[in-house]
Amino acid sequence: MGNLVEIRDLKVGATTDAGRRVDIIKGVSFDIAPGEIVALIGESGSGKTTIALTLMGYARMGCAIQGGSVRVGGRDMTQLSEKERAAVRGTEVAYVPQSAAAAFNPAMRIIDQVVEVSRIHGLMPDAQARARAVELFRALSLPNPDTIGDRYPHQVSGGQLQRLSAAMALIGDPKLVIFDEPTTALDVTTQIEVLRAFKAVMKERRIAGVYVSHDLAVVAQIADRIVVLRGGEVQEIGATADILSAPAHPYTRELLAAFRPSVDAQAAPAPAAVAQPVLELRDVVAGYGALKSDGAPTITIVKAVSLSLEAGRNLGVIGESGCGKSTLARAIAGILPPSSGDILFEGKSLPRAAKDRTREQLRQIQIVFQSADTALNPAKSIAEILGRPLAFYHGLKGREAQARIDRLLDMVRLPRALQERRPPELSGGQKQRVNLARALAADPRIILCDEITSALDTVVAAAIIDLLKELQRELGLCYVFISHDLPTVQAICDEIAVMYAGEKIEQMPRSRVGARDHHAYTKLLFASVPKLDPQWLDSLERNPELVAALARR
Amino acid sequence: MNSFVWSLVGGRVLVAVFTLLVVSFTVFCATAILPGDVAEVLLGQAATPEAVAGLRAAMHLNDPALLRFVRWLAGLASGDLGKSYANNMQVAQLIGPRLLNSLKLAGITTLFSVPIALALGIAAAILRGSVFDRALTFLTIAVISVPEFMVATTAVLLFAVHLKWLPALSFAREATSFWDLLRIYAMPVITLAFVISAQMIRMTRAAMIETLDTPYVEMARLKGASPTRIVLRHALPNALGPIVNAVALSLSYLLGGVIIVETIFNYPGIAKLMVDAVSTRDLPLIQSCAMIFCLVYLLLITVADVIAILSNPRLRR
């Protein structure tokens, strides 16, 4: 049987702001057989989405296909006229976008957008298209398949929209569907439903697919073959099982290693006898809006959370988006003053609001945010960014400050020459190191890490986690590590607290993760974390009622 | 339509009322509290101290400013606009026919320029980066960057001096035929249309480009939709709110333009009345004209805001 897709020596170029031409895709070749699902995996900037879009003969603003051929069903997409390409889009090749919420027209009913494909290409009568859409909704296990299409996009949840966009892609009966990171924006418990629905429909209809993702574990569940990309070039191509068990290319090995962060043997020392907690929270309530008569804010995000953190140990706080974990970090830092409850540092009560705390109290607890892009002032040099806390907390100036800045950069393993630059000139990993160095400049006891690895590529994130551990050994810090990602939390934390809907529902030492007597939600959450095992998704058993009750989709 | 949307709209209307209050206070302050004794000005040569004192008392000028403000406001609200200093006529009588004339001019200009401006703005957005788009962008920048009187004088030079199609500066009061009417209105309307169209084209183009850059328009393209379909079904319906908003905002530029245009073409509208009133310092007349202008302006920007609220599809149903 011939290949459905044959990409040969594909080159895509782009024009930068300064008018310089750069190559994004530098000669990529691979094939896709009919009915086969091929994953394109790589970090941000590896060109995976760009390649996928060329399968529709499409290049985003500022980019252009500059060489090679992209044959789909024998026709070279790069040679077709715009009109011929339009005829192929939606009928032979279809697209499932990363953010379905943005890709649905807010002013049209969902069903109209789904059947529009059929209308554009004149595939079938409208009534038939509608019936087919409902059938697809059912196949993708959407709730209320008969009526869900009558809603507007903003009336449907993210997980459902993602499946609806798959229905939109499938209605034209394409031979090839492109999935562009379709589950990246979803919570893990929701991701499973969506992945399952995709997989079932694709297998049943024997449709070929291109699955673009940065997540090896997700790809392992759905892809037959994996193409590993980096910097616009193919590193390795192989069957999923082979890539996972016997990676040939060093970069693939690096990716795999980063996926299993070393839960290192030298676990934290047993807590000293009757250690006094460094940080203690007692019934902290925090939220937004005016206080109601019962003293709680109008929108309560954190509901009576109590925690304690002992010296030299790390506490992980895990939960899905909207569970209140980031708000908790802000409450501790005093940025969002709790409406009630106590925060104790080394046994002494801290004022709730940052502005009421002394400089010394502020210095002891530093916070590091998820996105270094917004956490570092783009208009200042790295030296200025690191110099400010030195001057503010320690009164350091001139040569002394300079020496300390050099030491801080050494600590976070950045070259000293970097301090002349501004944040936009650094890579994501470098920025996050500067972000960390700024917190270290204060000489704190505790660092609150709010999703600090979530925006980073796996390999880079793993390096940051290693750095955190090293710094802890050298400086005797404690971390409160907030994340949605269980493996990351496991890699660094001694204690793990699980949050759900603003409450701390359970806390356990790391060694007890996976025990039988967890809270139902904890079990669901832990079980939903994808594993590299290709059989994981198929063998996973879930109680649909429990899922529906707990996962807020 | 749900109650949340109505509360947003209601809030916007409340803001408008509050704004009107601040505006009227500002207008009152600028004209009635600052130096220059009105009584002396009015009496001119006959300003003996007794006469001034008598007139001051008669005009309640000795009352506290706040009281005068409230009295003036109450008068405005009940339709009593006061008497003109210059000829002792009722301000309302003076303004009435003039306002009608100005509204006629504005109405004709709107009818004429809105369709053209919308078509050009949308076309420029669709053909972004083309020669047409760039030429239009340059032209609109040029028109926006020059004073209204320059547009007017250029029109006169072109149509009256060089082409000799239309009369130059005189405004014929007697329109005996349709052709005369056309000739009378042509010059002011052309000038005003240029001024507001430039704004409208720019705003329409910007609103349209914003929707053309959204992921759902890219999605439509990836569904194989034709360019026409993309524009008509996906971009336009979502850009409609911002575009109507842009139209309402652009119409507010009519006010600035009308002041210059009525003066230069000697058109008997309310703006000309007001400019003349300023040179004679006829304060009641100025105050009333100013309030009418502000009211219209406020009405337009409030309508623009309300449209922006109502057109948000996420707030619908």
Added chain:
Amino acid sequence: MMTRAIPLPLHYRINIVGLLALCVILFWTMVALFASQLAPHGVGEIVDLDYFGPMSRQFPVGTDYLGRDMLSRILFGARYTVGISLASVTIACVTGVTLGMAAAVTGGWFDTALSRFLDALNSIPSKLFGLVVVAGVGSSIPVLILTMAVIYTPGSYRFARALAVNVNTMDFITVARARGEGVPYIIGSEILPNIIGPVFADVGLRFVFIVLLLSGLSFLGLGVQPPDADWGALVRENISGLPFGAPAVMFPSIAIASLTISVNLLIDNLPKKTRDRSA
């Protein structure tokens, strides 16, 4: 799409349109500064027996309704147009930007009250505001400068506040707050450097508005008063030459247009810092 980029020192580039616009602006600034040295005749000097004289070798842009040299009058007019507008825009933007950043960072009732009040002020059409003030107080150069500054402060405030509100949501502001920094530091060190580019563009735009307003008021006879004359007043005093297309009517307008269009074009083609160092 591409216009040629001209490299400038310090990694800045400007395209040809921007460079031309910049030259025109610098030209008028020089003229405003050195008008008395540049003008061939005195401002009030009647040099031609004829009025509304045509363009000639002796009078390159003709003579006005009294037979005065238009070139000299335009050169001196630049002082009023550029000077008054510059003074106004400086007052308006310094006040507006400072208040705007303070409101964005402080929030609460200060922000609400100030925003409401300035928005209300903003809903008086600019020409009308000018007319009302001139009617009440009379026209003089300080009154013009202050009035126009008051008229354009709300716009500048609104613009700066909108930018500052965006920056204010960034995590680095939260970090600064959590560090214990005060409002002046946050405004001056964290926010201002991030909005300075757009703020300068806005200053340019507002300068154009002010030039246009001033010209409009002068054209109505309510701006700069005789014997002084800015460009708008020059058009007014020579408007009777319009029916025979006298150069004295067109050239002051052309001077205004050359200045305002240049500022607008410069804003659209501001020098860009070249980002990729390898280029």
